[in-house]
Structure formats: C-alpha cells, structure tokens
Amino acid sequence: MLSEKSAELVRATLPAVGGAIGEITSLFYDKLFQAHPELERDLFNRGNQATGSQQQALAGAVAAFAVMLVEHPDRRPDAMLSRIAHKHASLGIVPEQYPIVHQHLFAAIAEVLGEAVTPEVAAAWDEVYWLLANALIAIEARLHQEAGATPGEVFAPYEVIGRRAETAEVATFLVRPVDGRPLPAGRPGQYVSVQVAMADGARQIRQYSLSGNPGNALQFSVKRVTGDPAGEVSGHLHDHTAVGDILQVSHPFGDVTLDGGDSPVLLASAGIGCTPMIGMLSHLAETGSGRRVITVHADRSEADHAFRAELEQLTAKLADAEAHIWYERPEGEWPAERTGLADLSRIAIPEGTVAYLCGPLPFLRAARTQLLAAGVAPADVHYEVFGPDLWLGSDS
The missing domain is CATH 1.10.490.10 (Globins)
Structure with missing residues (x-):
C-alpha cells in the first residue's frame, strides 16, 4: 500500500x-x-x-x-x-x-x-x-x-526425440532432458520457454504452450510467424530443428491452468490458441473426467486447424462433451451458421461454467463479452495471450 x-x-x-x-x-x-x-x-x-x-x-x-x-x-x-x-x-x-x-x-x-x-x-x-x-x-x-529451479537457472538441455507436422504452418516437438532427469511437473495450460542460438550469436527466447502429455517427453507446438518482422525463433525451429538436436527448455510455467473442480468447463480458442486448450482437453480425457466439457474453436479453414483430428477424438472419449467449430473460409461443404467468426452466443452454456480462452485479442474480447452476457461470472473467465499481454488490467 x-x-x-x-x-x-x-x-x-x-x-x-x-x-x-x-x-x-x-x-x-x-x-x-x-x-x-x-x-x-x-x-x-x-x-x-x-x-x-x-x-x-x-x-x-x-x-x-x-x-x-x-x-x-x-x-x-x-x-x-x-x-x-x-x-x-x-x-x-x-x-x-x-x-x-x-x-x-x-x-x-x-x-x-x-x-x-x-x-x-x-x-x-x-x-x-x-x-x-x-x-x-x-x-x-x-x-x-x-x-525446484534455482532463480536464473530455469533452462536445461533437452533432446528433440520427435517432430511432426500438424499443418503447413504448425509443427509439434517432443523433447526430453539429455541427462535423464525426470520430466518437470507441468499443469494443463502451462507453457515452456525455448531458447535457441541465432545466426548472429543472439540467444532468443520464446514461450510455447504444452500441447499434450505424451508421458515420456514435454510436447509443445510452434506456429511459423510470418509477416514483418517474421518470427525469427519460430522460423528457426521450423527450418533448422530436427530429431536429435538439442534445445534449451525451461520448467513449465503459466498461471492459466485447468482447475481441478467438477464444474462445467468451456475451452475456447482461435488459430494457434488451440495449443493450451488441446493440452487441457487431453488431460480431461486421460483422467476420464465426467465434467461437462464444451470446446469452441475458430480458424481460417480446415487445413489451418491444428489438432483437428485430436479435438474430435478427445471429445469422443469424454462422457459429456461437445465441440463447436467455425471456419472463416471452409474448403468444402460446411454449415452456414458455423462459417465466419466464432459466436458463443449460439451455444447453451451451463450455469457455473469456468471458461478458458486463448487466441488473438479481438477473439478474446468478443468471446469474453459473449460469455458475460450468457451469465458466466467474470472471475470464471480466464485467458491466455501469446506475446506481450496488451489486455492487462482491461475490463473489456
């Protein structure tokens, strides 16, 4: 004070x-x-x-x-x-x-x-x-x-033991400590920092959400950032990182994590914002959760939708779950009411729902507004922003 x-x-x-x-x-x-x-x-x-x-x-x-x-x-x-x-x-x-x-x-x-x-x-x-x-x-x-980390020493060398393409722009990496130490504990929704050595000698750091729990490795997914300036770390990981390479990876951190209660849960994302949501959904499916689960995702098209198959599979594994998907430019036949931007006002949201949001700021603002209008308590709407949080302290 x-x-x-x-x-x-x-x-x-x-x-x-x-x-x-x-x-x-x-x-x-x-x-x-x-x-x-x-x-x-x-x-x-x-x-x-x-x-x-x-x-x-x-x-x-x-x-x-x-x-x-x-x-x-x-x-x-x-x-x-x-x-x-x-x-x-x-x-x-x-x-x-x-x-x-x-x-x-x-x-x-x-x-x-x-x-x-x-x-x-x-x-x-x-x-x-x-x-x-x-x-x-x-x-x-x-x-x-x-x-269990010493301040200033949160990074450790990890070997890339797996890599797969989710879409043309999104790649998933599986990494494991090179010294055989146990994997650090992480919570659904958290991220790791990844430090890479750039061509000019810089060691740049970026955060990537944990996009699943394979058990024997940490799994994170990276979207190639295009534009001006292009993403130098995402580009490096896409173009120069293969199985067997070593990356410096931090312990998992992040304050937007899935709660352990039994209230209904809504996971809403747009674009690459699906990564922490798919991590949360994976945890719910792996633990056999009986919670009411509603997933919402918005993307440009089917081809751009990372973890599309996983979303369907994980939703099917849960006892009481449903998925709602919007595409701006569908590639084939697609319902007109699910074309364009996501509209949560079209979804019946149960009383007591806890919501988790991740995506671009316009999506976050719109989704939060729609959830509040549906009666979700402001304290029960949690969001994650990739990059600097330009929404800090905002009430809208």
Missing part, C-alpha cells in the same frame, strides 16, 4: 505520467539496451521490440498498477502480478535485474517529464515501482521454489 503522501502525489501526477507513458517506456528500452545490449540480445523478444508491443505491454502494466494503488488501495492486482511473474520466472529473470530496470526507467521518466519530476514526485513513483518490483520478486521466488 502506498503511503498517504505518495498516494496524493501519484494521483496528482498520474495524468501526466499516463499521458507520456508510451514515450517513457520507449526511451526506457533505448537506455536499457544501450547500457546492457546483452539483455536485448539474449532476454527480450526482438520481434516484440520491433513492433512496439513490448513497450505497450510495459506501459499498460505500470499504468494499471499505479491506478490500482491510488483508486483501490485495499486491493492488489494479483492476477496481473501472477501473469507477469510466471513469464519472468520462465525467462530466468533474477532479483538483481530489478535495480537495473529502475535506474533506466526513472532516467526516462525524468527526461520526458523534465521539471515536473520534483524530488517528492520521484520519491512517490519510486515507491510505486518498488511495490510492484518487490511483489513480483516474492511471487517469482515462490514459483522457482515450487518448480
């Missing part, structure tokens, strides 16, 4: 800081990478830096946290903190890096806002930063402890 004096100063300066937060975060990354080029090379996603999405995510998180402190001082944004902490833990971020971020973030704030940043204002925002940082440090320490 902010001190009373700091809360007043933060409330008074929040419009100025919020209005300039985009410029501040952009300048912050410039300063950070100039002083520590190894962080851009080996830790931060260079693609997200190029598109500006990482800067947007940082700006949104800082602003959302500050607003929560001054408007709801008796509450803490635990969902936001948990999401960031899981991502940090999977990247191997350590407490010693927080003072480095503080140094360059506050230098950027002072440069952008100039004389408005008095010593008193700086002290108030300093309090905001360390409330955020210390909360994350504590959560990340707990996550490392639960995973």
